[in-house]
Amino acid sequence: DTGVSQDPRHKITKRGQNVTFRCDPISEHNRLYWYRQTLGQGPEFLTYFQNEAQLEKSRLLSNRFSAERPKGSFSTLEIQRTEQGDSAMYLCASSLHRDRGNEQFFGPGTRLTVL
Amino acid sequence: GDSVTQMEGPVTLSEEAFLTINCTYTATGYPSLFWYVQYPGEGLQLLLKATKADDKGSNKGFEATYRKETTSFHLEKGSVQVSDSAVYFCALSDNTNAGKSTFGDGTTLTVKP
Numbered sequence: 283d284t285g286v287s288q289d290p291r292h293k294i295t296k297r298g299q300n301v302t303f304r305c306d307p308i309s310e311h312n313r314l315y316w317y318r319q320t321l322g323q324g325p326e327f328l329t330y331f332q333n334e335a336q337l338e339k340s341r342l343l344s345n346r347f348s349a350e351r352p353k354g355s356f357s358t359l360e361i362q363r364t365e366q367g368d369s370a371m372y373l374c375a376s377s378l379h380r381d382r383g384n385e386q387f388f389g390p391g392t393r394l395t396v397l
Numbered sequence: 398g399d400s401v402t403q404m405e406g407p408v409t410l411s412e413e414a415f416l417t418i419n420c421t422y423t424a425t426g427y428p429s430l431f432w433y434v435q436y437p438g439e440g441l442q443l444l445l446k447a448t449k450a451d452d453k454g455s456n457k458g459f460e461a462t463y464r465k466e467t468t469s470f471h472l473e474k475g476s477v478q479v480s481d482s483a484v485y486f487c488a489l490s491d492n493t494n495a496g497k498s499t500f501g502d503g504t505t506l507t508v509k510p
Contacts, residue, residue, distance in 0.1 A: 286440075315497060324401070324486050324500030325441070338497070373441070377496065384496055385431075388441040 284308060286389035288374050294395045295364055302360045303392045307376030314357050315386060316349055317373040318342065325373050331357060332379065364396045399424045403487050403501035410477055410508050418472040418504045420461075420487035428489040430454075430463050430470040431498070435484045444472075444485070477508045 287306045295301050307314050312333050317325035328347070329339045333354040343349075346364075351357040361368055371393050375386040404419040422428065432444040432454070445454030450465035459474045470487060487501040 313496065323502050324488070325498075327497045327499070330497055375441075375498075379496060384429075384490065385443050385446065386490075386498060387443075388433075390440040 286374055286376055286387050288372075288389040288392050290392055291390060292393045292395075294397065296397050297366060298363055300360065300362045301364060301394065302358055303372055303374075303394075305357045305359070305374030305376075305389060307356070307374070308378075308387055309355075311376035311378050311387070312354070313377045313379045313384075314351055315375040315377075316357070316359055317375065319371040319373055319391070320369075328359075361394075364394075366396045369394055369396045399428070399489060399491060399499040401487050401489055401499055401501040403485075403504050405502075405504070407505040407507060410506070412479055412508055412510050413476045414508075416472070416474040416477045416481075416506070418485055418487075418506070420470045420472065420501060422468050422470065422487075422489050424468075424489055424491065424499075426492065428491055430461070431488040431490065432459070432461055432470070432472050433486040433488060433500075435486065435503075437483070441486065477506070479508045479510055482506055482508050 289304045315330040316328040319325045331351040346362045349359045371391040373391045374389045377384045377386045400423045429448045431446045433441045434444045445456040447454040447463035453462045484503045486503045488498045
């Protein structure tokens with residue numbers, strides 16, 4: 283399977299702990315996106331990378347959140363000092379940026395529960 | 398900013414019924430439009446897309462036409478099946494340098510035999 287993979291699929295943590303999620307995009311894709319999805323809502327954009335450069339961050343992304351894509355391949359999303367409001371599904375997507383209508387391929391997501 | 402508004406669900410239909418899920422959008426510039434589907438226990442996957450006005454996207458019997466004048470991208474299928482039960486998301490991509498997507502809140506479709 284050469285789709286987008288995410289690890290772990292589920293994470294339960296206590297409030298105040300740090301967590302890190304990993305995303306492995308489709309290998310030839312140069313763009314990688316992170317989204318957050320809560321129950322009953324659509325995914326909300328958090329940040330994206332073109333190769334290794336982080337080019338945009340949403341206002342939703344507080345300073346407790348940091349994302350990296352060190353070699354332009356896999357990416358990590360770290361949440362420091364987790365809060366109960368961080369409980370959500372964190373989705374990663376990748377695309378090959380060419381022109382209009384670039385399809386984003388989504389991973390299965392990491393479901394975070396903060397107790 | 399960009400936004401997408403979808404018909405609220407849930408929607409329950411009998412097999413072979415006609416499906417319409419309404420989607421309207423607000424965007425600056427000329428976005429591309431998408432419908433994604435999420436089957437139970439699976440990730441989001443692209444169902445169909447349209448990149449310019451009057452384009453029709455189609456896949457698996459589903460269709461949607463990019464209507465610039467009404468800023469709409471309604472999803473239709475002539476005869477639904479039980480296997481179409483899923484959550485459907487309308488989305489737009491801003492086609493600027495970012496290409497990030499803005500999603501609607503999703504519409505849950507249940508098809509009963």
